[in-house]
Amino acid sequence: MAPPQDNDKPSGSKDKGKAKEKVIDANTADKLLSLNPALANEFAGLDRNSVAKLLKELKLQEIATGLPAGGKNRKDMASYKFWATQPVARFDEPENAPVADGPVQAENPVVPTESSAMLEGFEWVTMDLDDEAQLKEVYELLTGHYVEDQEAMFRFNYSASFLDWALKSPGWLKQWHVGVRASKSRKLVAFISGIPVKLRVREKVLNVSEINFLCIHKKLREKRLAPVLIKEITRRCNLEGIWNAIYTAGIVLPKPVSTCRYYHRSLDWSKLYKVGFSPLPHNSTPARQVARYLVPKDTKLKGLREMKAEDIDQVLDLLSRYLARFEMAPEFDKKEIEHWFLSRTAADKQEDRVVWTYVVENDQGKITDMFSFYSLESSVIGNKEFKVVKAAYLFYYASETALQADKSEDEIKKDLKVRLNELIGDALVLCKRVGFDVLNALTLLDNTLFLEKQKFGAGDGQLHYYLFNWRTAFIRGGVDENNAIDEKNGSGIGMVML
Numbered sequence: 001m002a003p004p005q006d007n008d009k010p011s012g013s014k015d016k017g018k019a020k021e022k023v024i025d026a027n028t029a030d031k032l033l034s035l036n037p038a039l040a041n042e043f044a045g046l047d048r049n050s051v052a053k054l055l056k057e058l059k060l061q062e063i064a065t066g067l068p069a070g071g072k073n074r075k076d077m078a079s080y081k082f083w084a085t086q087p088v089a090r091f092d093e094p095e096n097a098p099v100a101d102g103p104v105q106a107e108n109p110v111v112p113t114e115s116s117a118m119l120e121g122f123e124w125v126t127m128d129l130d131d132e133a134q135l136k137e138v139y140e141l142l143t144g145h146y147v148e149d150q151e152a153m154f155r156f157n158y159s160a161s162f163l164d165w166a167l168k169s170p171g172w173l174k175q176w177h178v179g180v181r182a183s184k185s186r187k188l189v190a191f192i193s194g195i196p197v198k199l200r201v202r203e204k205v206l207n208v209s210e211i212n213f214l215c216i217h218k219k220l221r222e223k224r225l226a227p228v229l230i231k232e233i234t235r236r237c238n239l240e241g242i243w244n245a246i247y248t249a250g251i252v253l254p255k256p257v258s259t260c261r262y263y264h265r266s267l268d269w270s271k272l273y274k275v276g277f278s279p280l281p282h283n284s285t286p287a288r289q290v291a292r293y294l295v296p297k298d299t300k301l302k303g304l305r306e307m308k309a310e311d312i313d314q315v316l317d318l319l320s321r322y323l324a325r326f327e328m329a330p331e332f333d334k335k336e337i338e339h340w341f342l343s344r345t346a347a348d349k350q351e352d353r354v355v356w357t358y359v360v361e362n363d364q365g366k367i368t369d370m371f372s373f374y375s376l377e378s379s380v381i382g383n384k385e386f387k388v389v390k391a392a393y394l395f396y397y398a399s400e401t402a403l404q405a406d407k408s409e410d411e412i413k414k415d416l417k418v419r420l421n422e423l424i425g426d427a428l429v430l431c432k433r434v435g436f437d438v439l440n441a442l443t444l445l446d447n448t449l450f451l452e453k454q455k456f457g458a459g460d461g462q463l464h465y466y467l468f469n470w471r472t473a474f475i476r477g478g479v480d481e482n483n484a485i486d487e488k489n490g491s492g493i494g495m496v497m498l
């Protein structure tokens, strides 16, 4: 899952989250609106002083974090009719009480052998994603009905080759690709999926299911179908002996184990501006923006090359040691490294390509660094000139620089900052070469060390991480209480979700 959900457009501002202590005069109101296109839209047509007055009445923290000022109070468990019944951490638990890691539910329930009743006129199906026609049906459902930004300007457009990659990782189970069809027309109207993942949460390693691509046709919304789908995928996971899950969402549910923020690095600023993704800062010009985001033609790092099959063992070793530094991270095996990082796309089908992985090999043939990114377009809704924004998303990376046994933490951080800026600087060159319009990244892994320097702009979107039936203390998401990059503390999240 993930971004356009909550207004995923870059504000380009570094101090958006610091608005907390600011007095809202007309100038500040102007600035806030330029940072937040959703608010700007809300207040369109009002004069500056009225906007300032209205903004004063809203809680600044909410503006800063992008959370809705009205609506569901995230502390109010009773309003989560479904989630209040599920084995998840709750908002009404004492904030600072010590949290012992472990399941929320003391005993595993008896698992029903049959699916629960479906809405009349609809029925459960198990999708066979080895069948191209069925894969295409899931693709078409998501293309028309999956995650959009708040103003419905962009919608994720996961390609069929992306779904094939994301949903058929090693150990995948057909029965965790759950669909709902209209009984008469046979049209696919809803979907939810899981894939098996070995997840380490602090000291404990769990076999979990990673839940994603929950989608309900727009005509079937707000009929309480989502809880039915969630209960069905839970049942199917339980039948396989899986009692825990990880999932992410742009909305606040009980209760995030971590919250990261989206950042965006423009690669084609003019296009991003024309489609309404990037604003023009009030103190800049289009020409200055274009110049700001130019990237060099060539990469700089010696020994940088695409990952090959022969690199699997070295990449597994390097990435595993690197991810061990985070509080929550997957534990990959060899097959997973091959699946997630080696592109399977034939040379003549590069337009369907999903993942790119690069390694840095030193003179002794040792791989010292790796980075990867994946392709995920967003449809531009109702734009005549541009149909899609071609976005790359930063995936996993690792560097020996983070793993120097003879150095202090501070020294390592300093070195790592330099190294990651080199690596991501080259990643930008490669993304541009492929033809991406933007590189997106969250504040997870060690991203706080390079986002600003590499000119990523703060987005309005947040990504909340959730664990099902597992309690653990909050994990830093790379942002502070004002939603600004927290370079000092970084993030404990080492799990990248699609």
Ligand SMILES: CCCCCCCCCCCCCC(=O)SCCNC(=O)CCNC(=O)[C@H](O)C(C)(C)COP(=O)(O)OP(=O)(O)OC[C@H]1O[C@@H](n2cnc3c(N)ncnc32)[C@H](O)[C@@H]1OP(=O)(O)O
Residues within 6 Å of the ligand: 001, 002, 005, 079, 080, 081, 082, 083, 084, 145, 146, 147, 148, 209, 211, 212, 213, 214, 215, 216, 217, 220, 221, 222, 223, 224, 225, 226, 227, 230, 233, 234, 237, 238, 242, 243, 244, 245, 246, 247, 248, 249, 250, 251, 253, 468
């Ligand atoms: C052990 C194994 C366990 C496995 C399961 C682990 C849990 C997995 C959990 C799923 C992880 C998914 C990860 C992703 O894929 S996140 C991506 C979600 N997809 C989209 O945003 C696509 C566009 N939107 C839609 O298709 C629909 O609006 C959806 C399907 C999202 C809701 O449909 P609809 O709008 O028609 O609503 P309803 O009347 O049926 O149901 C309302 C109830 O549903 C709760 N709701 C709304 N959105 C979400 C959400 N994103 N995660 C969890 N719960 C959500 C909501 O709070 C309310 O409950 P409560 O507030 O009353 O309590």
